[in-house]
Amino acid sequence: MTWAVVRVRGGVHAEASLNETMRHLHLTRQNHLVILPEKNELRGMVNKVQGYVTWGPVSAPTVEALVKARALTEDGHLLDAAKLPPVSGAKDLKGLAERVHKEGSLHIPGVKPLFRLHPPKGGWRSTKKPYTLGGALGYREPGTKIDMDKLIARMI
Secondary structure, three states: OEEEEEEOOOOOOOOHHHHHHHHHOOOOOOOEEEEEEOOHHHHHHHHHOOOOEEEEEOOHHHHHHHHHHHOEEOOOOEOOHHHOOHHHOOOOHHHHHHHHHHHOOOOOOOEOOOEEOOOOOOOOOEEEEEHHHOEEEEEOOOOOOOOHHHHHHHHO
């Protein structure tokens, strides 16, 4: 299973260890998103920063939409199908999106491992409360009112 993790809050008053964990997850700014595989090591890192991020499982069509709209090269330009790195093993953006969803990560030389998104249309719910209490933070169950797929669609 593949997770999408979005940073909701800034890190001005956060402990240094939380900021370091977010840096290791490539979540350096608000509204940045990373795709992660569901592993125990990464689950622990995400649980540590749960007061600053929201996460949940993401579907293949959503990953495809992310890659097509928001994937960036190392020099900051949008990723184009004609400029795919040969190391990626994909012939087009759809093949790259399938690989990212299957592996659960975007670790391809020449491509940034994160997606820079807009704030969600309609705004964030409370950025200080967990999702289960009407806020924006924490784990989002699939099939709920605003799961990760719906949230990402509002942010692309």
